[in-house]
Amino acid sequence: MTSSDSIRMEKLCYSIGGRKILENFDFHLERGVNRTILGVSGSGKTTILKLLLGLLEPDSGGIFLGDLCITGLPESAFMQQRRRIAIVFQGGALFDSMTVGENVGYRLFEEGQLTQAEITAIVREKLGFVGVEPALDLYPAELSGGMKKRVAIARALAADPDYIFFDEPTTGLDPIGVYNICSLMQRLQAEGKTTLMVTHDLATAFATSQRFTFLHNAHMLFEGSEDEMKASNIPEVREFLAPTTSSLFV
């Protein structure tokens, strides 16, 4: 495994309005190792994804996509590297003014390297993969929450990325919806995609990841496997895994 096959954060600091979100944060996402970042709401999980994608600028520290340090670079300079990464946002973030088909084929249309027929074929294939092909001509407003998430996954897959980030993919879904999303993630992993998920849903996390990172108060408190996490003596981790009455209203 070379460094070009990984995404890293080194000594990263990020704050909003004086409030520290991340402090001296080190993180390493290796190709082929599916990882979940856990933590309570507001602990900075989504911020990590946005920093890794270059959507936010850190206060200090470095972010590396492969060998390229993207910190301080204009987006156009690392666009090719970012093409290897896709993200499924928490609410799907589908474009309201476009149909499902246009949403899924958006990047391919933008790149302009394929014909309309080729793009349509890819769009149908990706929608078929996530099981929403009949929704091709519908608008996002006409879809249920679960369908939106699946279309967002199809859009993420359109450019055939190596890494797929998931931001709270199962939040707000019914148990069948959660099961469908977990199954999809497992199928993606079986096809060689590396997934990075942020969530506070332990069942989804343990079903789809091998490594876990636990965030608390701007720091990484724990990094390890499921067994190591369950055996951890760190009070915050134990509290997160099995909340007690003492954690009420904290």
Place this chain on the structure above:
Amino acid sequence: MRPPKRWQWHSNLKINSAVIDNILLTFFYELQNYFTLAGRTFARIFRRPFYYREFAIQFDKLGFSSLFICILTGLFSGMVMALQSLIQLKPFGATSYVGGMVAVTMVKELGPVLASLMVAGRVGSAITAELGTMVVTEQVDAMRVEGTDIIKRLAVPRLKAMLLALPLLTIVTDMVSVVGGYIMSAGYNINPIMYISGLPQFMVFQDLIEGVVKPTVFGAIIAITGCYVGLNTKGGAEGVGSAAKKAVVLSSVLILVCDFFIAKVFVVFRG
């Protein structure tokens, strides 16, 4: 124990200067970002891809859909202008000049300003609300991840649409206002020939240029302000609402301020 009075005074002064510092810093930071966005948007006008479909949609949404309110604005402004002018001119027996007075006032000043203010209220808020919603629902982030230059994709088509639509809407407003003025004048026994013959007596060609330059600048102000405020929206649905309000107020004030300076420039050129 209460601190001595002198200490309190110093403390208040410190707080006040810190607050003023903060306000000034925020103002200049926002100003810099506003002009950066404006510069980047203008720089991308002639760069590919051109997003023709998006431009056509925006031209329809921002321009054509504002036609009716501009016609109404022009009609009633022209009528009220004629009415007020007739009342003033009648004692001097100079009612034949009413056409010229209505035309010159509407073409140079009221037409561009009123049409722009109407469009700013209708379109400025729409641009901000649309972009603001895209920001808070992470659609803008999704576009960036998909490799899109959001200025080119979102701001440039809106700017182009406004640069083309607002002058056209203003021309329509001006024409309708002249017709409105005649409708009112007809009640005072002024015939169409008399009404129209007053126009060249009051207007020169430069006035027509002024009447087109102003809405072009105002169109840019509405589009850039709408995009700037929209793309910097924070805080969910409430944030979108307050951003839309902010965009309308800012556009309207900027239109009135710029109107003065453009008028001043044209007065200087007129000599």
